[in-house]
Amino acid sequence: MTRGRFKLTKAERIRKSQEFQQVFKRGERINFPEFNLVFALNNLNISRMGVGVGKRFGNAVKRNRAKRLCRELFRLNKYKIPKGIDLIFLPKKAILESSWQELNGRIEEAVRKIAKRIHEKRE
RNA sequence: UUAUGGGGGUGGAUGAUCGCCUGUUGUUUUUAGCAACAGGAGGAAAGUCCGGGCUCCGCAGGGCAAGGUGGUUCGUAACACGAACCGGGGGAAACCCUAGGGAAAGUGCCACAGAAAAUAGACCGCCCCGCAAGCUGCGGGGUAAGGGUGAAAAGGUGAGGUAAGAGCUCACCAGCUACAGGGGUGACCCUGUAGGCUUGGUAAACCCCACCUGGAGCAAGACCAAAUAGGGAGACGCUUGAGGGUGGCCCGCCCGAGUCUCCGGGUAGGUUGCUUGAGGUGUCAGGUGACUGACACCCUAGAUGAAUGAUCAUCUUAAACAGAACCCGGCUUACGGCCCCCUAAGAAG
């Protein structure tokens, strides 16, 4: 069971423009110093993720770096995140200066907040 | 060793754990998953400043317009690029810079200052004449040697000459034009003769001359193709009722003017274009060189919310600029550290 635990397949990524639009339209936001999160319920039994980085963020190298960090955060902490939600990362410039430990702490905090809100919403 | 100028290379490595994309093979529960193996960013991938290939549109041929290029000869698929050479400028030198055709084809412009800024021109000065007169003043004329202005003032020096001067005349020098001879494929260089004595700058102002350029771009283009709306053709039907609802079915009842099939275009979306190419590496040959030819070997990213990463450890500390998006050839710009070669000058030995 633990074999595919840390994988990140194509099905687990938000890939269409319409799906992004839906999440932004219906989702909720949580903000942190290093990144903002937008999440919404989907009707699937898995969670999916996407990253949004604008041109203002920096050059191509910086944008790529930010996306890769976000993907790693999702991939390594996926098993903690409740199933059935779409999650979009909007990284800020501070993410490039943050250490891995800081980001890991931040994502755990985020997961707790999301779980709480999802719980309230379902009741 | 220090320092100057030029050229070239390198562009983190190793290990562990967890992942991503593509291809091939195998397998299964076959629009997909799993396993194994192989491959997976740059010298600038960047800026998009040029040149091509490749697509679609246009096109008998020629001219105009518009834009670009601008020493010569080579190189190249082509270029605004490169090489060698010529001319000019800078430097003590190695070496560097150079949009470098034409200003006697024409037009325009040259602010301020200055008398005058391009058919030259008399403010002061110098000289002559006339009138008045004590020093001198006024008027007419000659004069570009001197002063002053300016970025720029119409050859320079010397002698003759003159009322004073002036290429007005002469010598030398600089420069121009024409001709002749020689060298070079050529730009151009060298030598000689003659001429008039002399012609400002600006063409990255209009322009003239020579040469080049059809327009768009992979979001090009091609193919497959939901839903909705609409187009064309055919069939059935419009109170003698097609079709639909109710219902297990028929009758009945209710609604009722359209319904069904096919074709073509085509949006969302998908597939393709998509990587074997003016390709690399090596040897030999030709050429001063850019480059070219022959032979052998190699296959080296192809994503699409967009892969090549994350964490830890060691290397003294791992760090610069920076990420393919149809593909090549250049140019330009950014860049930490390290290494190599050539070179001028100085110091020491």
Place this chain on the structure above:
RNA sequence: CGGGACGUGGCUCAGUCUGGUAGAGCACAGCGUUCGGGACGCUGGGGUCGGAGGUUCAAAUCCUCUCGUCCCGA
């Protein structure tokens, strides 16, 4: 990725084509007017013309390179 426009005082813009003086409005400061303020009138300060190089006697203006901002095209 491709195509196009714009950078001038603190702000909004002229001037660039056709090269020699950088100008207007608002804002700011001072004075006048008023018992005081506003409005009004007069006066004044403030600009590396995004940056670098070139052409020219001379560049905001012409040429080349570069930086930044904005717009358009699935």
